[in-house]
Amino acid sequence: MKKSLVGALGAVCALLFTAVGTTSAVGAPPATVKAVNFAGTVALSNCSGSVIRMPGSQPGDPALVLSNGHCLETGFPGAGEVITDQPSSRTFSLLGASGSRVATLRAHKVSYATMTDTDISIYELTQTYAQIQRSYGISALTLNDRHPVAGSAIKVVSGYWKRIYSCNVDGFVYRLKEADWTWRDSVRYTSSCNTIGGTSGSPVIDTTTGKVVAVNNTGNEDGARCTENNPCEVDENGNVTIRQGINYAQETYIVVPCIGIGNKVDLNLPGCTLPKP
Template sequence: MRLRALVSAGIALSASVLVAAPAPAISGGTKSSAPYAFMGSLQRPDSARPDGHVCGAALIAPQWMVTAGHCVRNDEDVLVGHPHGWKVRIGSTSVSSGGELIEVDTFIKRPGDLQGNDVALLKLKTSARAQPVKLATSKPTAATPTRILGWGITCDELKPKCFPDHLREADTVVQPSTACDDVGIQQSEICVGSLDGKTGPTNMDSGGPAIVRSNDSWILAGTVSGGNTGQQPAVYSAIPAFRTWMYDAMTDRQPSLEGAVDLDGCSGSVVRANNAKPSDPALLLTNGHCVTGDRPAPKAAVANRVEKRKVTVLNRTGKPKTTAATTKLVYATMTGTDVALYQLNKTYAQLTAEGAKVFKLAAMGPREATPLDLVAGGLRKTWSCAVGGVVPELREEGYALRNAIRYTEDCRAGAGASGAPLVNPHTGAVIGIHNTTNELGRVCTASNPCEVDSQGRKTVHKARRYGQQTAGIIPCLTSGSRVDLSLPKCTLTKPTT
């Protein structure tokens, strides 16, 4: 089991939750010479310390801070609450003076087991004047230089001599995930500190930040989740895995299932180009690997094949809104991208009249950090995350896919989500479709895609999920919402003859 920091004065500090030997707060570190505007101390009346400190926290918006999920534990075991007497001191090297002292209005804990979901938000009663820290958009890789901060205890006793008033910091690195296997680590976490454990967080450093340099500023990469036994690095929650959950919690935005399509084991959506007319036969978008006939071969495509399938379009809550049927498979490929377009037996006007949502296809591809909603009609589930990066080439089972979308870790879609639209929540347009997951950590095999960089080097990331961009469909659509692969700007893979 992973070790956790003490956050309540009502629980005895036992050997099982302490580092193996006395060490300075932020073990291996030094006193910070200057304050960090975003750095905060969460202080609770039930703290074992006279200064009230229980955990670190980081200001990510004027009225919001992020900390560890176990730092907001409470007797009622609720995920959302309005605590009494909780405060945060922000922007000071001292835990007891300076900076801003602001009351906590609300805490919101990430649902799920702590291991892998150990994140919580603190909404402040008033906005802080300090400058928030920016959030990392992707997990830092092994060997990335990292700075850690905190006011953790300096020895193994609950006595004032062990409670530092001055903020401490240490420069260390991100370690390979395998270095934290002994204490348990999930895909949504990173391993930080020295391999021997001599540089890392101690008790009451929980929720404190791991920050990395981006140009001339710091960005937040992680928050302390699990301690160590003094002989290995510590586990930090990876901020990129939760950035969209945090955004949704702060804005109260929840994606709906409206317009999602259940397609017999896959997902899909009804889509149109800007120039589509209401009288055009509607188009259904899904994956090339979701077709019912033979799949397109590598370096090939199929077009105008008869395939009759039932299509169920859902409402906001996931119940059937209306139905349609495919008349033919207009186009499908798994080379370059993984898409299929079906023509339906209803027009856009008919579907709209029946209350079905029709999505617009975005003409431009997404960039890193673009938010997205994954809307899986086949599973009746939605996820919110962001673009973690664009992969120049993704290979799987003999197929090569260009400019694939790599998600941040929030989107955890499984079987049945293939073909689900990736919707930009700000525009409502489809920017891609979900298509694959590396399930077993294998290299370039079925259900185990590998990333290939511009130098041809392959990398594998178990449990990483990917989507395909759909902007390339737009140049291939002509009047009547027909696919014309001969158009000058159409780069979709052509069918073999």
């Protein structure tokens, strides 16, 4: 997992990228690229995250923060453990477009968290989207409700380090195993997204849509096999592949069917496949 900050202090420098439109082959329509910055991202005490909304979320709904399950203030959830509606008063530093802190947000509860099949935490805040927009001029990032696409350009936006990594979706991993935890259908980055400790929980943004398609969570640091901080890829036949220096994320389209009216997590909704307690 990318929670550990040891050895990462040398990477504090903030790298800001302004995306511009590009033109494809002659005669083809220009490809639109969304500008990606830090607006809507948050810094946790030990990780990164973002204020997120579903495609159907309403201005008066309580805002949500997305991060990793392994970023919980209570420690790593065990294999098979699912946490719902756990009281929390955790605070988050809300960032503006340039990466400066514009406000402190506070959680009301952990709506959902797990490290089983995926690695996510969803906090419900004490403020609504409308209140955050009105007070700070910051809009939430929208989760894409579709599976990410191999080869698509992405940016991993770390609120903790105020750093943006640019790369592409290299492919998808049938099973990603790290110590006691196993994740399904994980996103594998191309090598230029060399994320470090503290980037855990960063939103992974598709630069074509500007929407969140995954949440950054781990990478193989030392070339070890299936150990903590050294995940391994396992295919449908049980074959294991180790890719030292390659990093991964967990898809977030699976969250959308599990969020109902009022931004409440409902694991019994049609199409919801998140693990249940």
